[in-house]
Amino acid sequence: MSTVSRAEHCVVACADVWRGDGEIVASPTGTIPTIGARLARATFEPDLLLTDGEAAFVAGTWAAGAPAPGPVEGAFPFRTVFEVLWSGKRHVMMVPSQLDRFGNANISAIGDFARPTRQLLGVRGAPGNTVNHPTSYWVPRHLPRAFVPQVDMISGVGYDSAARAGVTASRFHQLRRVVTDLAVLDFATPDHRMRLVSVHPGVTVAQVQAQTGFELAVDGDVPATRTPTPEELQLIREVIDPRGLRDREVPA
Amino acid sequence: MTEDAVVAELRSGMTIGIGGWGSRRKPMSLVRALLRSDLRDLTVVSYGGPDVGLLCAAGKVRKLVYGFVSLDSIPLEPHFQAARQAGAVEVCEYDEGILYWGLYAASIRLPFLPTRAGLGSDVMRFNPQLRTVTSPYADAEELLAVPALHLDAALVHLNRADTAGNAQLLGPDLYFDDLFCGAAERAYVSCERIVPTDELAATGGARSLRISRLAVHGVVEAPRGAHFTSCDPDYGRDEAFQREYVDAAKDPTSWSAFVQRYLRGSEADYQRAVAARTATAEATK
Numbered sequence: 001m002s003t004v005s006r007a008e009h010c011v012v013a014c015a016d017v018w019r020g021d022g023e024i025v026a027s028p029t030g031t032i033p034t035i036g037a038r039l040a041r042a043t044f045e046p047d048l049l050l051t052d053g054e055a056a057f058v059a060g061t062w063a064a065g066a067p068a069p070g071p072v073e074g075a076f077p078f079r080t081v082f083e084v085l086w087s088g089k090r091h092v093m094m095v096p097s098q099l100d101r102f103g104n105a106n107i108s109a110i111g112d113f114a115r116p117t118r119q120l121l122g123v124r125g126a127p128g129n130t131v132n133h134p135t136s137y138w139v140p141r142h143l144p145r146a147f148v149p150q151v152d153m154i155s156g157v158g159y160d161s162a163a164r165a166g167v168t169a170s171r172f173h174q175l176r177r178v179v180t181d182l183a184v185l186d187f188a189t190p191d192h193r194m195r196l197v198s199v200h201p202g203v204t205v206a207q208v209q210a211q212t213g214f215e216l217a218v219d220g221d222v223p224a225t226r227t228p229t230p231e232e233l234q235l236i237r238e239v240i241d242p243r244g245l246r247d248r249e250v251p252a
Numbered sequence: 253m254t255e256d257a258v259v260a261e262l263r264s265g266m267t268i269g270i271g272g273w274g275s276r277r278k279p280m281s282l283v284r285a286l287l288r289s290d291l292r293d294l295t296v297v298s299y300g301g302p303d304v305g306l307l308c309a310a311g312k313v314r315k316l317v318y319g320f321v322s323l324d325s326i327p328l329e330p331h332f333q334a335a336r337q338a339g340a341v342e343v344c345e346y347d348e349g350i351l352y353w354g355l356y357a358a359s360i361r362l363p364f365l366p367t368r369a370g371l372g373s374d375v376m377r378f379n380p381q382l383r384t385v386t387s388p389y390a391d392a393e394e395l396l397a398v399p400a401l402h403l404d405a406a407l408v409h410l411n412r413a414d415t416a417g418n419a420q421l422l423g424p425d426l427y428f429d430d431l432f433c434g435a436a437e438r439a440y441v442s443c444e445r446i447v448p449t450d451e452l453a454a455t456g457g458a459r460s461l462r463i464s465r466l467a468v469h470g471v472v473e474a475p476r477g478a479h480f481t482s483c484d485p486d487y488g489r490d491e492a493f494q495r496e497y498v499d500a501a502k503d504p505t506s507w508s509a510f511v512q513r514y515l516r517g518s519e520a521d522y523q524r525a526v527a528a529r530t531a532t533a534e535a536t537k
Contacts, residue, residue, distance in 0.1 A: 132369070
């Protein structure tokens with residue numbers, strides 16, 4: 001196998017967020033999480049459900065950027081999406097424009113909400129997702145402007161906000177992991193502050209901290225993000241992303 | 253009915269729900285008729301796409317109620333962005349599921365429906381009108397009480413319908429079109445083709461008849477009426493046209509040229525201009 005690229009490390013780090021989830025809907029956003037979710041199902045999480053991006057569950061493993069060949073194994077119109085997500089049987093990976101140390105995420109608008117400097121998508125399903133089922137985040141460019149002391153509009157609910165809102169908001173709230181082009185992070189600290197889990201090969205802890213607008217929790221020596229297995233690399237390169245779309249999201 | 257006849261039944265200041273999702277199966281010919289009208293100060297409720305963008309660009313909107321506004325293959329809607337960044341519209345930004353629940357509550361005549369969605373987020377901060385309700389059962393959970401979202405009118409686009417308003421979905425997802433109709437005083441369905449009632453069930457079975465005439469006040473035959481959004485399986489999104497729309501929105505000169513070329517005339521003029529554009533694009537391939 002040739003040298004493993006940064007994008008390929010990101011793919012397995014994304015795949016690993018669904019490890020142990022069993023029979024739930026994996027809802028990735030972005031290219032590398034989509035490749036990661038398909039890789040997870042093709043290898044260690046065979047019971048995951050994946051959609052065709054429209055309104056159907058599709059079995060099998062297929063290439064990023066190509067139509068799903070099927071077989072279709074269920075209908076998943078938006079009405080059902082909300083019923084499933086409120087039931088908790090889903091783990092979403094979203095792409096925030098801003099994220100803070102407790103995992104509050106903004107996908108709505110930058111600046112003053114009354115008159116934003118940059119209007120984004122709107123909160124979409126982020127408020128409901130985060131208080132109903134596990135949520136992870138993908139940040140394709142780990143920059144201080146993405147990792148901020150305070151987000152401008154809390155769309156996805158962080159640990160501190162969930163706690164303040166009370167038991168109903170906290171009951172099913174769970175932020176699993178944040179994967180970026182530099183590192184893997186989580187919230188496994190006593191007060192749920194963001195913690196550095198691993199750095200991708202070639203990245204230092206100091207680099208990650210320098211690109212983060214708040215202090216990260218670091219316990220001891222931070223390991224390197226795991227390298228894909230030969231089987232995973234073959235699946236990524238030949239089956240799930242033969243066109244190399246991953247390199248457009250995270251260039252080598 | 254015609255699109256203009258539907259719009260003649262609407263008034264300035266009304267709350268109008270628009271079906272579809274993002275840049276998918278939007279009742280665009282009805283939206284274009286709204287653009288041609290002198291209606292203003294509308295409250296628009298939508299899982300937003302170019303419907304919201306066009307109405308904002310034309311200055312028709314006083315208030316928006318939405319979970320997102322996006323063109324799907326192009327994530328951000330340029331006119332919606334411009335309107336927000338100019339502070340030109342009042343907004344009620346909801347979680348997508350809150351919007352669903354508000355429409356559902358209105359359609360089944362309940363004052364509210366409870367949910368967890370929204371709790372802990374700034375949806376609560378920026379919508380101070382929202383209230384919570386405590387479960388009367390042993391759990392005593394405090395939930396968001398999503399208020400019923402009543403509409404004066406709903407506009408939706410489906411694949412087929414009969415003249416009575418029985419409407420057929422041939423594509424993969426109804427989105428929330430039935431709830432938009434149910435939440436509205438008056439609901440109008442545009443469709444690709446009006447067909448005899450016996451043809452409806454014969455082509456897709458009773459299960460494809462997703463909106464009943466019970467909820468519908470008027471039907472418009474609008475071939476390619478969802479253009480440039482998708483209307484599967486009749487046609488997909490016109491991605492090239494959508495890119496042209498987004499590029500044109502980048503400055504006032506190119507936008508007025510776009511309006512001049514496509515939006516000044518009738519729906520038939522629009523469809524002719526689009527067909528001419530497509531023919532030119534094919535010829536220069």
